[in-house]
Amino acid sequence: MPSAQESSSVRVKRPWPRVVILGGGFAGIYAARRLRNADVDITLLDRGTSHVFQPLLYQCATGLLSEGEISSPLRHLLRGHRNVHVALGEARSIDPDAKVLTASRFDGSAFDLHYDYLIVAVGMRQAYHGHDEYIQWAPGMKTVDDALAIRRKLISAFEMAESLPTARERRPWLTFAVAGGGPTGVEMAGQIRELATHSLAHEFRSIDPSEARVLLFHGGDRVLESFDRKLSAAAQKTLDKVGVETHLGVHVTDVCETGIETTSADEAHTKKRYEARTVLWTAGVEAVPFAAHLADALGAKQTHGGRIEVEPDLTVPGHPDIWVVGDLMSLDELPGVAEVAMQSGKYVGGRIAKTVAGGKPDRKPFKYRDFGSAAYIARRHALLQAGPIRISGFAGWVSWGVIHIAFLAGYRNRFGTLLNWATTLATGSRRERAITYGDPESARQPYADPSSES
Ligand SMILES: Cc1cc2nc3c(=O)[nH]c(=O)nc-3n(C[C@H](O)[C@H](O)[C@H](O)COP(=O)(O)OP(=O)(O)OC[C@H]3O[C@@H](n4cnc5c(N)ncnc54)[C@H](O)[C@@H]3O)c2cc1C
Incomplete structure (x- = not known):
């Protein structure tokens, strides 16, 4: 009516x-x-x-x-x-x-x-599975704040190592632990090794950044479990080649300021401790x-x-x-x-x-069309899985790049990203390394005051 x-x-x-x-x-x-x-x-x-x-x-x-x-x-x-x-x-x-x-x-x-x-x-x-206290030592990777916090931790770790007199003191600062062997953990681990071996290689005088150990911990029996076994094996080979140390069948069961504890996923539940001043968390959402x-x-x-x-x-x-x-x-x-x-x-x-x-509700069900997935492993190595298509290595890397550029929002971002990728590929350098302290108050006093130590 x-x-x-x-x-x-x-x-x-x-x-x-x-x-x-x-x-x-x-x-x-x-x-x-x-x-x-x-x-x-x-x-x-x-x-x-x-x-x-x-x-x-x-x-x-x-x-x-x-x-x-x-x-x-x-x-x-x-x-x-x-x-x-x-x-x-x-x-x-x-x-x-x-x-x-x-x-x-x-x-x-x-x-x-x-x-x-x-x-x-x-x-x-990011999920910390009932251990939100880990966040302060092990940032996740979901927001720009997370990314900038991780950048601060990574760059600061190399700087700390450079300033310390003995190899024993430097070691934990040059050890990077990544929890979670899914796409984000694998990508992070590979990128830290690349940062150390390519971008920072000739910039320090006391340390050799390429000695940085990157430890990747995963509870399953292979990394990138959502991908086909062959692709995940190819990814593992690349990780080994770039120097990432992968530990499978272990869960990270404790995180603190100086390192982590792992527990094996088997019945023995064997515990192990690793000294690492940088811990990154990608294990679940x-x-x-x-x-x-x-x-x-x-x-x-x-x-x-x-x-x-x-x-x-x-x-x-x-x-x-x-x-x-x-x-x-x-x-x-x-x-x-x-x-x-x-x-x-x-x-x-x-x-x-x-x-x-x-004027009347439309209730046609949602139908998902799977166009496949891709994961970056290291320079010139990525995976692409789409229907029956399985690509790894250089071809996978090119496909990965095309897909990511296509879905980035805005021409300016696409152009800037392409330019940065090309420059880094050609020279190994990374220019986006400024670190921030979160807010002006923290930036006024970013370092612990030695006089306040008991
Ligand atoms: C590190 C990383 C790598 C990834 N790599 C890939 C990949 O290679 N390929 C792929 O296909 N997918 C990838 N993904 C997954 C993909 O990014 C997500 O599936 C996708 O972003 C989900 O989109 P969404 O809109 O559901 O949620 P989101 O993109 O997470 O957006 C949620 C939005 O909601 C806002 N929000 C949250 N809470 C509130 C609130 N209470 N009130 C108002 N706003 C709120 C947030 O600010 C955010 O903007 C990756 C994800 C991560 C974190």
Whole structure:
């Protein structure tokens, strides 16, 4: 039944449906892009100001790329989308009956966002499996802050070693331990050796950076378990060649300021200690805290790592106006990779656009098309696995480069990254090695004061 207002001769324009997108990662951005021409008012909320290209974070951490080259300001990225309003804030709670999302600003004050359709794309964070105290010694690799913290640790470790008088004192500073033999751990381990053997090789006078030991610890029986066995064996061969010491079948069971303890995964549970002043953590992910609030408020089920179980159309069961997409969604054990995030975001954007245009809900199930995966191992060595295609070595490395450049946001980032890669390949140098201390207060006193030692 048309309302009196609609049937009168002067039609009043009804407000467009409100779409709130939480998260400006791959899933959130692809949802917003798909809704670009739809008659909806979109608010994209993120706790950060930029879309971050996580697959290249490790290159920012090891001084190859700048943080600017692997990220794009969300406002700039979406400046041409007239129906998108970008908001900075952290989603905190939700009232599904009132269709209100509450977020907080930097200063802790709260604000509400009203929605007709809600897309949750807040991703995952590094998991420390009940040992959050490790974070201070072993940063993870999920954010630009993580990458810059790791860069600070790496560069500082070489500087510390240079300043110490004896080999015994230098050794722990020149030992780098990486927990987790998935793509991020393998990429980090390979890059640290490259940094040591190529970029820093002739810059120090007391130490030989190429003596840096890089230890990679993994609980499984091979690195890169998500790849075909042959590819994972090829990756292992390259890691051995570049000098990464791989320890398989062991879990890192303790981390402190001076090193780590490992425990073998077999029945013997043999413990071993390694002195290493730089420890990096890439062993697993878990849902961001907002996921638990969401699941609680919606009565949704959280599965592995706190992911939220969704229907085949990516809605939360019992909530046809709320979708969970990207890394946070749990559906058919789909992997937490960029392609799943992009396709799921695009799919939901399309469903909402069709629903708004047609006036009735569109419930076609989500179908993921697997275009394969790639992992960087070392200079001129990468893996590509796509359907029956298995490529490693130089051909894999070229394919890896093409894929990553294609998905980087913005021409400027693509050009800058290509230029940096070419320069580093030709000269071995890495220029993005400035280190930061987090905030001006820490920067005023970045070193421990010897007079305060007891
Ligand atoms: C180091 C690393 C390397 C990777 N390499 C590859 C690779 O080679 N190939 C590949 O396919 N995939 C790779 N991935 C995985 C890929 O990056 C993820 O699958 C993808 O980023 C997931 O996208 P998303 O949009 O779901 O989440 P994200 O990209 O994580 O985005 C989530 C967004 O939500 C925001 N957010 C979080 N909580 C809140 C909140 N409460 N309120 C508001 N905003 C919030 C965050 O700031 C962030 O911008 C890698 C990931 C990492 C960390």
